[in-house]
Amino acid sequence: MVLETVELLNFRLHRNTKIKFSEKLNYIIGGNGQGKTTILEAIYYLCTSKSLNGSADSEAVNFSEDIFNISGVFRDVVKNEVRVFFSNDTARKEIYVDDKQIYRASALIGKFPFVKLTQSDSSITYGSPSERRRFVDSVISQSNFTYLGFLLEYNKILKQRSALLQRLLEERSSSLYRELDAWTENLVLAGTEIIKHRISFFKEFISYFTPAYGRIIENSELPSIRYDFLGETDPDKIFERFTSAIKESRTDELRRAANLVGPHRDDAVFFINDRDLRKFGSQGQHKSFQIALRFAEFFYLKDKIGKSPVFLMDDIFGDLDAYRAQRISGFMQEIGQGFITLTDFPNFSHLVHNHADLIINVDNGSVNYAA
Amino acid sequence: MELLEPLQKAIEEISKLPSIGKKTAQRLAIFILKSEPEQVENLLSALKDLKTKVKFCEVCFNLSVENKCTICRSQKRDITKICVVEEPSDIFALERTNEYNGLYHVLGGVLSPLSGRGAESLRIRELTERISMGDVKEIILAMNPTTEGEATILYLAKYLRSSNIKISRIARGLPVGGNIEFADQATIGRALLGRSELE
Numbered sequence: 341m342v343l344e345t346v347e348l349l350n351f352r353l354h355r356n357t358k359i360k361f362s363e364k365l366n367y368i369i370g371g372n373g374q375g376k377t378t379i380l381e382a383i384y385y386l387c388t389s390k391s392l393n394g395s396a397d398s399e400a401v402n403f404s405e406d407i408f409n410i411s412g413v414f415r416d417v418v419k420n421e422v423r424v425f426f427s428n429d430t431a432r433k434e435i436y437v438d439d440k441q442i443y444r445a446s447a448l449i450g451k452f453p454f455v456k457l458t459q460s461d462s463s464i465t466y467g468s469p470s471e472r473r474r475f476v477d478s479v480i481s482q483s484n485f486t487y488l489g490f491l492l493e494y495n496k497i498l499k500q501r502s503a504l505l506q507r508l509l510e511e512r513s514s515s516l517y518r519e520l521d522a523w524t525e526n527l528v529l530a531g532t533e534i535i536k537h538r539i540s541f542f543k544e545f546i547s548y549f550t551p552a553y554g555r556i557i558e559n560s561e562l563p564s565i566r567y568d569f570l571g572e573t574d575p576d577k578i579f580e581r582f583t584s585a586i587k588e589s590r591t592d593e594l595r596r597a598a599n600l601v602g603p604h605r606d607d608a609v610f611f612i613n614d615r616d617l618r619k620f621g622s623q624g625q626h627k628s629f630q631i632a633l634r635f636a637e638f639f640y641l642k643d644k645i646g647k648s649p650v651f652l653m654d655d656i657f658g659d660l661d662a663y664r665a666q667r668i669s670g671f672m673q674e675i676g677q678g679f680i681t682l683t684d685f686p687n688f689s690h691l692v693h694n695h696a697d698l699i700i701n702v703d704n705g706s707v708n709y710a711a
Numbered sequence: 712m713e714l715l716e717p718l719q720k721a722i723e724e725i726s727k728l729p730s731i732g733k734k735t736a737q738r739l740a741i742f743i744l745k746s747e748p749e750q751v752e753n754l755l756s757a758l759k760d761l762k763t764k765v766k767f768c769e770v771c772f773n774l775s776v777e778n779k780c781t782i783c784r785s786q787k788r789d790i791t792k793i794c795v796v797e798e799p800s801d802i803f804a805l806e807r808t809n810e811y812n813g814l815y816h817v818l819g820g821v822l823s824p825l826s827g828r829g830a831e832s833l834r835i836r837e838l839t840e841r842i843s844m845g846d847v848k849e850i851i852l853a854m855n856p857t858t859e860g861e862a863t864i865l866y867l868a869k870y871l872r873s874s875n876i877k878i879s880r881i882a883r884g885l886p887v888g889g890n891i892e893f894a895d896q897a898t899i900g901r902a903l904l905g906r907s908e909l910e
Binding site: 484485486488489493496497499500501503504506507515516518519521522523525526529533 | 822823824825829830831858859861862863865866869870895896897899900901903904
């Protein structure tokens with residue numbers, strides 16, 4: 341899949357910006373605060389209808405205006421025009437694909453696949469387990485709609501069950517305990533499906549991840565990812581394991597009135613040469629790991645969806661040495677279309693180029709193409 | 712311009728109805744205003760009758776004009792089966808199929824701790840009383856395929872298991888006559904996971 345053009349109207353600094361992209365790499369270059377990342381964000385809006393960092397839509401409207409409009413043309417087997425419109429007056433966002441309105445944002449998921457590599461990716465390897473779950477969930481959800489359904493359902497059950505546990509703090513009746521049993525069973529059923537999907541995901545994902553890591557840093561380091569549910573990795577035994585674990589923590593759950601067992605508390609542990617990355621990894625290893633995760637995601641999604649995702653890379657080359665910048669940009673040449681923001685031009689000379697690459701200079705919300 | 716008070720009032724009341732917005736309410740109010748007095752009278756008495764004459768069946772809590780609904784009074788019904796549903800409107804849907812000849816039981820909702828609805832707010836005691844009369848051999852749970860419907864099914868299955876009767880649930884999956892290619896992915900995924908072996 342290729343994003344051919346994008347048009348930004350009153351979107352942050354960009355009052356009226358039209359860009360025709362290259363099918364290969366698009367380097368978006370400019371100083372701080374000139375509107376580079378805004379172009380990536382616009383692409384992200386087209387793929388997800390959401391902002392990059394979770395900020396409100398109203399904040400993305402240009403200061404002196406009331407609406408923003410982003411449109412873009414994706415080309416795969418056919419062309420699709422996607423448009424996201426937001427008005428401050430109604431505080432409503434409208435999404436159109438080929439002039440047909442889409443009413444649920446989730447209907448867009450997986451339609452225009454994307455991979456994004458940003459500075460905030462550091463939280464995947466440095467941060468809490470929830471950051472890793474977010475990564476895993478977003479990759480699987482993009483390629484598997486059933487998983488997304490289970491995830492939404494599981495979260496609903498969590499909320500219902502926690503409300504019930506709260507109530508059990510105040511009032512303990514046999515009827516309420518029976519209700520708890522029903523919600524527990526519901527939780528285990530939906531949760532088991534999530535865990536099974538995650539197990540089979542990691543089994544496959546590692547075959548994408550190991551070679552990607554090897555491409556970024558050439559040495560004998562062997563990365564691995566360990567995921568299990570309370571020590572269990574056999575999909576057929578998850579239900580049993582989950583059931584017994586939740587039984588064991590019943591007293592605790594009742595006392596703390598919280599959901600204490602389940603895939604919402606899972607973690608995936610990253611290793612390099614069998615040493616826990618989070619505890620022993622150097623900064624460089626962390627960075628390489630984060631980048632390899634995104635490349636692996638790219639090739640995984642490409643195989644699963646059968647479409648090549650658009651690759652968004654925000655300000656990654658700033659803190660990489662010349663050696664790694666070169667290897668990564670060489671790797672980028674293989675992915676098809678990519679969008680890369682760069683703050684300073686000097687770094688640019690380290691990167692691997694292709695004659696079809698496009699350089700887009702961004703200056704205070706307007707763009708021009710470099711020769 | 713400010714609207715006339717009676718018109719304003721009518722619009723306000725009509726727009727309280729579900730799925731009716733301000734504009735539709737206004738159109739309906741104007742329509743009623745233009746109608747013949749007799750027609751308006753008919754509408755009024757229909758609404759009044761609806762509220763005063765229709766009550767809940769004392770056995771199954773279906774809508775009924777008598778104390779017992781037509782289904783519970785019927786001699787032709789299979790009294791060994793009870794199909795448990797959330798709302799009376801579900802009975803209409805099931806009846807239209809002509810596929811089921813047993814009795815019904817309206818729970819009056821589903822479990823939802825978040826909205827403060829627990830088992831005590833559902834007509835479960837009434838259901839067990841009916842079972843204890845001894846004629847019932849099968850309970851069919853026909854809740855909507857929602858998170859809350861699922862929890863309610865699990866609750867009832869556990870609760871009724873001791874009563875030594877067959878407990879079943881309606882199947883989930885693809886709509887009949889539909890195409891797999893047109894079904895949404897969540898439904899197809901679930902249908903695959905819930906596949907059944909051919910005998």
